[in-house]
Amino acid sequence: MPDECGRTFDESLLSGYVDRALVQSEDQRVRIHLEDCATCRSLVEELQALRGVSMSTSFKAPEDLQWSERPRSTASRASFRVGWMLIAIWIVAIAGQVAWSAWQAPLPTAGEVLALAGVLGLVLLFVGVLLDRITASRTDRYKEVDK
Amino acid sequence: MHHVDVAAVSDTTGSAQSPAADAPDAAGASLDPREAVAERYGRIAYVLALHLTGRPEDARDIAQEAMLRLFRHASGLRDRENPRAWLLTTVRNLTRDLWRRQRVRSDGAIDPETIAGELLAGGSGPEETFERREVRARVWRAIALLPGGKREILVLRDFHDLSYAEIARVLGIPAGTVMSRLHAARTALRAALKEGMTRA
Numbered sequence A: 001m002p003d004e005c006g007r008t009f010d011e012s013l014l015s016g017y018v019d020r021a022l023v024q025s026e027d028q029r030v031r032i033h034l035e036d037c038a039t040c041r042s043l044v045e046e047l048q049a050l051r052g053v054s055m056s057t058s059f060k061a062p063e064d065l066q067w068s069e070r071p072r073s074t075a076s077r078a079s080f081r082v083g084w085m086l087i088a089i090w091i092v093a094i095a096g097q098v099a100w101s102a103w104q105a106p107l108p109t110a111g112e113v114l115a116l117a118g119v120l121g122l123v124l125l126f127v128g129v130l131l132d133r134i135t136a137s138r139t140d141r142y143k144e145v146d147k
Numbered sequence B: 001m002h003h004v005d006v007a008a009v010s011d012t013t014g015s016a017q018s019p020a021a022d023a024p025d026a027a028g029a030s031l032d033p034r035e036a037v038a039e040r041y042g043r044i045a046y047v048l049a050l051h052l053t054g055r056p057e058d059a060r061d062i063a064q065e066a067m068l069r070l071f072r073h074a075s076g077l078r079d080r081e082n083p084r085a086w087l088l089t090t091v092r093n094l095t096r097d098l099w100r101r102q103r104v105r106s107d108g109a110i111d112p113e114t115i116a117g118e119l120l121a122g123g124s125g126p127e128e129t130f131e132r133r134e135v136r137a138r139v140w141r142a143i144a145l146l147p148g149g150k151r152e153i154l155v156l157r158d159f160h161d162l163s164y165a166e167i168a169r170v171l172g173i174p175a176g177t178v179m180s181r182l183h184a185a186r187t188a189l190r191a192a193l194k195e196g197m198t199r200a
Helices: A013-018 A024-036 A038-055 A074-104 A110-139 B004-011 B033-053 B056-076 B083-102 B112-118 B130-144 B148-159 B164-171 B175-199
Strands: none
Touching: A013 A024, A013 A038, A013 B175, A024 A038, A038 B130, A038 B148, A038 B175, B033 B056, B033 B083, B033 B112, B033 B148, B056 B083, B083 B164, B112 B130, B130 B148, B130 B175, B148 B164, B148 B175, B164 B175
16 A cells, blocks of 8 residues: 555555444444545455455355264163163173073083074173174264264 | 254354354254354364364364364353454464464465365355456455465455454454554555566
8 A cells, every 4th residue: 555645544444444343433444544545545455355255155065064962861871871781780690590590500511512602702892782782872073973 | 963052152152253154054054053053163163173274184283173172162252252253262262273283384375276266156146256256256366376374364354254352362463453453464465466466
């Protein structure tokens, strides 16, 4: 902005004028100057045009940019915990009962050992997946949010 | 689904909405009003994060985390507190956390083509001409090439339409310096566009 335009105020007031953010006295001062200064008037028009372009822009948003919270009240959390504890106790009791029966029974045949190994393998796979899920749920920042 | 906190945000939104928020959106038309509010705020967070990081995937993560925090704090926001300014402040803080973790420079230009690629066709309506789209893309490419501080204040004022007081709050600067910083950013943008036209 050339100094010879005769402006007696800071140039940034022109932005304030564009944004209608000036107090009345400043606004009046800028307005009077703009009546006589084609250079500043042109700058103001350009700033208004740039602002208009920015304001009329829309950006894409990712498709999964939607959130809502799950209803996890204290009661539901407590019931989940108690439920999991009961299931754990039940699994230990059943496993103990099965182990005790196996101990008391006569030696198993080769076929029974194979069947038992197969079942044990499946159980171990299940436990592995379960442990992974538990770890993932503990480190998931968005576990209480549906996306 | 439960949307209590989103509704709280909706109640305190007020009339000042981002232009992006008011943009026609076919998907938003069929949404529950509270989901529409969530999507609107998500977009607001995403656009600022995109212009701070320059990377859509980082912007998405930051927007998600900011929205999650907004949901959790919505009911605790003070009556006169503007949720949009609160959200954008959170986006800014999360971006700085990310930069600290990744040890990256924070004030450089970002890829203009990434930003141009994120522009929605028909920004001001379906009848928008090719020429207007080109002008818009040229302006946003030039904004992307500005230093981070200038880019940030331009996005806050000229895209999100925040008041000077809100900008001061989001940026953590005195209200009296907003006008001069904004003007410096606008004149830098104007110069960059003129330079681009001269080169072309």
